Amino acid sequence: MTTPQRAGAGALSPAPVLTLDALGKKCPIPIIMLADRIRDVQVGQHIAVLADDPAAKTDLPAWCALKSQEFVRTDELPVRMDGVGAPHRAWSFLVRRSY
Amino acid sequence: MSVPYFDAASAEPLHPRARDALLAALDDGWADPARLHREGRRARLLLDRARESVAAELGARPDELSFTTSGTQAVHLAVLGAVQARQSAARGPGHVVTSAVEHSSVLNAADWLARRSGTEVTTTGVDRLGRADVGAFAEALRQDRTLLACLQTANHEVATIQPVADVIEACARRGVPLLVDAAASVGWLPVPAGWSLLAASARKWGGPAGVGILAVSKGVRWREPLPADDRENHRVPGFPNVPAVLAAAEALSAARGERGVSSGALRAHTDRIRAAVPELVPDSVVHGDPDQRLPHIVTFSCLYVDGEALVTELDRAGFSVSSGSACVSDTRQPSHVLAAMGVLTHGNVRVSLLGDATSQSVEEFLDVLPPIVARVRETVRATSAT
CATH class of the missing domain: 3.90.1150.10 (Aspartate Aminotransferase, domain 1)
Known part of the structure; x- marks a missing residue:
């Protein structure tokens, strides 16, 4: 099982000026949230998206490639156990607004 | 008016010629082809003819080719049989190389080996178009440890044709047998020569469900991963579905003519x-x-x-x-x-x-x-x- 490695979005460097919580939301909702809010940060600033839909791992970087935004990094969030004892994985995706 | 059915890669209706062959074979090919009596000999003759015809289409020898109960079974038998035949005390559980975009049957068989016998599995990447990275694939092959490499001829989801000839060459240089999964391309493209093992599925060329193809090239080591009997060259246990096999052979010969x-x-x-x-x-x-x-x-x-x-x-x-x-x-x-x-x-x-x-x-x-x-x-x- 994956061990918690990071303290979550707070440990991210560079620090995001805006963090969007898309936990529990299925794709494409996390992508829609990012597309709607990326203009709320300045060019060059960072925005983080927290999501637990496995599709987000591919789709956040793919969206950035399509939209010429800079995908910086994926960080695994601390694992918590769901009701049946299975690990519930979630990630923080860091994006830099590039234009 | 024809229905716009746009999911041929999942399943397609039985080709009319295959349907005719199936119906005729239900009458002619029902007997046990392993028996020596008249009815058995008749079923045997039909089965042998189907084998010769499919083998010729795929560039295999008839004795290299066995009919399985699905394309997935063909892949499972190919992977497990090739790996287990080459595992040894000296080599240990060994190593398998596949591309990341193989059919799930390939990835599942490799994963099964990893979990059951500790076989190491390297999954090599593809580019944005879904094309296997030949350099990374070749680099992953280890002369004395890699027991099997697997590559598809073309991808079933995004249609990209894989650089099979280059990978065949790389595998030959390092003495690693290669399973070529031709399921997506048979009937559309000729099967590239030089495979060690070959898998395909009749359903993908307009044949019936429940017929797969496993071919093991002469001289390639392979050991039955399931309890064997004398069916299908000791490779696939159980009574063969002769009528479905005949329909599959007929569909393949029809596909070759029509798909061109x-x-x-x-x-x-x-x-x-x-x-x-x-x-x-x-x-x-x-x-x-x-x-x-x-x-x-x-x-x-x-x-x-x-x-x-x-x-x-x-x-x-x-x-x-x-x-x-x-x-x-x-x-x-x-x-x-x-x-x-x-x-x-x-x-x-x-x-x-x-x-x-x-x-x-x-x-x-x-x-x-x-x-x-x-x-x-x-x-x-x-x-x-x-």
Whole structure:
């Protein structure tokens, strides 16, 4: 099982000026949230998206490639156990607004 | 009026010639081909003829070829039999190399070996078009440890043709046997020469479900991974389905004749879709190699829509398509092929055409698609705003 490695979005460097919580939301909702809010940060600033839909791992970087935004990094969030004892994985995706 | 069934890569109706062969064989080929009596000899003769005909189409010798109960079983037997034959005390559990975009049957068999016997599995990457990285694949091969490498001829989801000839060469240089999974391309493309093991599925060329092909090249080590009997060269236990095998052979010979003719028109249809979708649907992207590809498959993704809604709405409009999006799968995982390519997995649609697809049905599809995507986008947006 994956061990918690990071303290979550707070440990991210560079620090995001805006963090969007898309936990529990299925794709494409996390992508829609990012597309709607990326203009709320300045060019060059960072925005983080927290999501637990496995599709987000591919789709956040793919969206950035399509939209010429800079995908910086994926960080695994601390694992918590769901009701049946299975690990519930979630990630923080860091994006830099590039234009 | 023909129904615009655009999911030929999942299943296609039995070819009429195969249907006739199946019905005739139910009368002629029902007996046990292992028996020496008249009825048994008749079934044996039909089975042998089917084997010769399929072997000739695939570039195999008849005694190298066994009929299995599915393409998936053929892959499982190929992987497990080849690896287990070469495992030894000296080599240990060994090592297997596959590309990241293989059919799930290949990845599942490799994973099974990893979990059951500690076999190390290296999954090598692909580029954005889904094409296997020959350099990385070759580099992963280890002369004294790699027991088997696996590569598909073409991808079943995005149609990209793989550089099989280069990988065959790399494997030969290091003495590693290669399983070539030809399921997606048989009937469309000639099978490349030089495979060690070959797997295919009759369902994919217009034959019946329940017939797969396993070929083991002469001199390649292979050991039965299941309790064996004397059927199918000791490779596939159990009574063979002779009528279905005959239908499969008939469908393959029909496909060879017809697909050569239809592939030009199908390529024009998929070219049209590839060009039109990004123009007609804002924020959409077409996947796979634009040139080196199977003629009948085209895959694309539309931003900000979920694949399930798209498939359902297209079905309501009369178009049957499939999708690699996570919301469409039982496991809620997105297509491993799209994920390995690093392309958008949501809002995904795969169109795969039957040989007789018309430009009219393609144009109708292109008419209904943009308003459907727009409508689903509005619905998703309304739900996400809550």
